[in-house]
Amino acid sequence: MLSLRRRLVLAHLGAVVVIVSGAALAGWWQLSRAVNGQLDAALLSLAETEAGMLAESRGAVHVHESVRSSAQPSLARLDRLVQVIDAQGKVLARSANLGTATLPARPALLRRMAPGLPVFETLPDTNDEPLRMVTLATRIDGNPGAVQVAGSLDDINRLMQAAALLFAGMAAALLTTVGFAGAALTRGTFKAIDGIVGQARRIGETSLGERLPHPGTGDEIGHLADTLNAMLDRLEHAFDTQRRFTADASHELRSPLSRLRTEIEVTLRRPRAASDYVDALRSCLDEVQRLTVLVEELLMLARLDAGEADGPAATTDAATLAADCIRRALPAAKEKDVAILLEGAQPAAMQIGYAAATLILSNLVENAVKFAPPSSVIVVAVVLHGATVALSVTDQGPGVDPAELPFLFERFYRGAGARASLPGMGLGLALAQAVAQAHGGQIAAENGAGGGARFTLTFPVVQ
Numbered sequence: 001m002l003s004l005r006r007r008l009v010l011a012h013l014g015a016v017v018v019i020v021s022g023a024a025l026a027g028w029w030q031l032s033r034a035v036n037g038q039l040d041a042a043l044l045s046l047a048e049t050e051a052g053m054l055a056e057s058r059g060a061v062h063v064h065e066s067v068r069s070s071a072q073p074s075l076a077r078l079d080r081l082v083q084v085i086d087a088q089g090k091v092l093a094r095s096a097n098l099g100t101a102t103l104p105a106r107p108a109l110l111r112r113m114a115p116g117l118p119v120f121e122t123l124p125d126t127n128d129e130p131l132r133m134v135t136l137a138t139r140i141d142g143n144p145g146a147v148q149v150a151g152s153l154d155d156i157n158r159l160m161q162a163a164a165l166l167f168a169g170m171a172a173a174l175l176t177t178v179g180f181a182g183a184a185l186t187r188g189t190f191k192a193i194d195g196i197v198g199q200a201r202r203i204g205e206t207s208l209g210e211r212l213p214h215p216g217t218g219d220e221i222g223h224l225a226d227t228l229n230a231m232l233d234r235l236e237h238a239f240d241t242q243r244r245f246t247a248d249a250s251h252e253l254r255s256p257l258s259r260l261r262t263e264i265e266v267t268l269r270r271p272r273a274a275s276d277y278v279d280a281l282r283s284c285l286d287e288v289q290r291l292t293v294l295v296e297e298l299l300m301l302a303r304l305d306a307g308e309a310d311g312p313a314a315t316t317d318a319a320t321l322a323a324d325c326i327r328r329a330l331p332a333a334k335e336k337d338v339a340i341l342l343e344g345a346q347p348a349a350m351q352i353g354y355a356a357a358t359l360i361l362s363n364l365v366e367n368a369v370k371f372a373p374p375s376s377v378i379v380v381a382v383v384l385h386g387a388t389v390a391l392s393v394t395d396q397g398p399g400v401d402p403a404e405l406p407f408l409f410e411r412f413y414r415g416a417g418a419r420a421s422l423p424g425m426g427l428g429l430a431l432a433q434a435v436a437q438a439h440g441g442q443i444a445a446e447n448g449a450g451g452g453a454r455f456t457l458t459f460p461v462v463q
Contacts (some may be wrong), residue, residue, distance in 0.1 A: 191224065
């Protein structure tokens with residue numbers, strides 16, 4: 001099978017052959033029409049002149065030829081043969097250059113004659129060379145007759161042969177030039193593509209940092225290289241995220257498993273009282289519960305990454321959701337002497353199921369309670385903005401380091417302050433953001449003007 005490069009060259013050359021051949025044939029045909037038209041016009045003009053003179057003359061019929069003299073010669077009849085015939089085809093007069101020969105006057109030609117209408121014929125083998133002849137009906141001494149004027153086609157045929165050779169030579173030169181130019185252009189184009197393909201084959205999982213060579217142009221090849229390099233950027237970022245996610249998940253799973261193993265090994269080293277075993281089992285149960293939550297969150301993130309989130313068939317009222325999430329967080333808030341207020345609870349239907357919406361907003365409210373200082377206030381606001389509804393959670397805690405804001409929703413990411421002082425696995429915000437985006441929503445984080453952090457969940461409203 002021919003390669004794409006060869007197919008492009010052949011297709012390009014074929015198109016050029018068709019266009020150039022068509023143009024050459026059209027030019028040759030137009031030239032042929034022009035020169036033959038000029039000959040026909042000259043023959044007809046002479047026939048009309050001769051017929052007019054015959055109509056005015058009386059007596060013997062003769063061809064009106066120039067009288068020989070020493071004056072400047074007339075070139076009007078040098079290659080013209082003139083003959084006068086009657087209605088039956090009998091030759092009445094002929095020009096001197098015809099000698100004893102006659103121009104053909106076949107019965108079919110005589111039947112075609114009509115007054116004032118010329119009849120043109122091509123005589124290919126008359127008088128050893130091709131002739132073009134016009135027969136013009138006229139009246140001679142009141143009787144029907146005709147004037148025949150013929151001219152040689154030899155010069156015209158030689159001219160057309162020379163034109164054919166000229167057009168063929170020009171077409172061949174043009175085809176050769178265009179063919180070489182097309183092959184060179186295709187070779188240059190595919191050289192850049194070959195470089196891109198070769199580099200793409202060398203790039204693997206361990207060398208995603210490499211990029212495809214750019215031809216340095218802004219054409220389609222340059223655009224292709226830019227697009228593929230942008231795709232490699234995304235793949236590299238995805239692989240880095242996956243590696244980091246795997247490493248962090250392994251670390252988070254290893255820690256409770258290590259604690260479980262240590263707790264069990266210490267408990268089994270010597271006989272203990274029943275209460276000691278109960279305490280050990282309760283400690284192990286806490287670790288198992290922590291592992292269960294972690295595994296469930298990881299499974300949910302995996303389903304979201306695979307596009308297996310539940311479709312947005314159900315709707316949830318934003319005001320009801322906010323009130324329920326506040327009620328769930330009140331016991332933990334009371335332990336820290338933190339108040340939770342609900343503001344602007346406007347009813348608005350969101351295109352998300354209740355369970356998924358509760359997971360998102362509860363995570364934001366629980367985080368606010370976790371970081372809020374004692375005797376502070378957390379404000380949960382529901383505000384309708386046209387076709388969207390915003391649920392914001394604002395606390396009076398220490399806020400978020402501006403340098404950490406872009407990374408808050410990455411999996412297993414925890415700020416330095418949070419990691420040092422408060423428990424957690426760093427999956428809550430990542431999971432909440434993933435669920436929100438899977439249902440058409442978005443979570444944004446910022447620091448409040450008066451201190452503290454504000455997390456805003458935005459969803460389109462069902463009309």
